[in-house]
Amino acid sequence: MSNVLVIESSARQQGSISRQLTEEFLVQWREAHPDDSITIRDLAKEPVPHLDETLLGGxxxxxxxxxAAEKAALERSNRLTEELLxxxxLVLAAxxxxxxxxxxxxxxxxxxLRAGVTFKYTETGPQGLLSGKRAYVLTARGGIYAGSALDHQEPYLRxxxxxxxxxxVTFIHAEGLNMGAEFSEKGLAQAKSRLAEVA
Known part of the structure; x- marks a missing residue:
C-alpha cells in the first residue's frame, strides 16, 4: 500500500481542466491501486501564506x-512537510x-523545501532527502509551451x-486549451491518454 498526496492549485473550483485531470487520474489510480491511501490538499480552499518573516522566525x-504567530507558522509548515514526508x-495539479x-x-x-528536513547542505552542495518517491505533474495550458523557452513550469518544478x-517525475500536459475547439480537444485527449498509461 502506498500513500498518495495530491496538491490542487487551480484558483477555480468549476471549469478547471487541471482539476478534471486530477479526478480522472484518481479514478484510474484507485482502480489500479485500491488499497492506497489518498490525501488531497486544495490550495484554493486552504491557501498557504506566502513565505514571510513570521515563518522564517518559526x-x-x-x-x-x-x-505565538511564529509557533503557529512553524506548526503549519510542519503539517505540510509531514504530509509530503x-x-x-506526489501528484501536483498545476x-x-x-x-x-x-x-x-x-x-x-x-x-x-526545508533545510535539514527535506534537503541538507553538504560539502559537495545540497542533497535531497526524499529519494524513492514518485511525482506526477498534471498541467493545463492555454497555449502550446512544452519544450519552449516560455515554459517556466516544467523546468522549475523539475x-x-x-x-x-x-x-x-512524469509530466502530463494538456495544451492548446485556449486555441480553439480543435486544439483544445486534441490537447485534452492526449493528456487523458497519457493519464491512462501512467495510472
Missing part, C-alpha cells in the same frame, strides 16, 4: 524565543498562470523536486 528561532507518490505555476503552489513549495530528492 524555522530559525529557538522555541523559547518564538512568538509520508507520501510515496494550471499555467502567466507562463508559470500558481503562486499558491509556490507558497506550498516554500513551506516544504528543479524544485530534484532539490529535495524526487527525480522520478
Amino acid at each position: 524555522w530559525m528561532k529557538p522555541a523559547d524565543r518564538q512568538s 509520508a507520501a510515496d507518490v 494550471p499555467m498562470y502567466n507562463f508559470a505555476i500558481p503562486s499558491t503552489l509556490k507558497s506550498w513549495l516554500d513551506h516544504v 528543479q524544485a523536486l530534484a532539490f529535495i530528492g524526487i527525480h522520478d
Whole structure:
C-alpha cells in the first residue's frame, strides 16, 4: 500500500481542466491501486501564506524565543512537510498562470523545501532527502509551451523536486486549451491518454 498526496492549485473550483485531470487520474489510480491511501490538499480552499518573516522566525528561532504567530507558522509548515514526508507518490495539479505555476503552489513549495528536513547542505552542495518517491505533474495550458523557452513550469518544478530528492517525475500536459475547439480537444485527449498509461 502506498500513500498518495495530491496538491490542487487551480484558483477555480468549476471549469478547471487541471482539476478534471486530477479526478480522472484518481479514478484510474484507485482502480489500479485500491488499497492506497489518498490525501488531497486544495490550495484554493486552504491557501498557504506566502513565505514571510513570521515563518522564517518559526524555522530559525529557538522555541523559547518564538512568538505565538511564529509557533503557529512553524506548526503549519510542519503539517505540510509531514504530509509530503509520508507520501510515496506526489501528484501536483498545476494550471499555467502567466507562463508559470500558481503562486499558491509556490507558497506550498516554500513551506516544504526545508533545510535539514527535506534537503541538507553538504560539502559537495545540497542533497535531497526524499529519494524513492514518485511525482506526477498534471498541467493545463492555454497555449502550446512544452519544450519552449516560455515554459517556466516544467523546468522549475523539475528543479524544485530534484532539490529535495524526487527525480522520478512524469509530466502530463494538456495544451492548446485556449486555441480553439480543435486544439483544445486534441490537447485534452492526449493528456487523458497519457493519464491512462501512467495510472
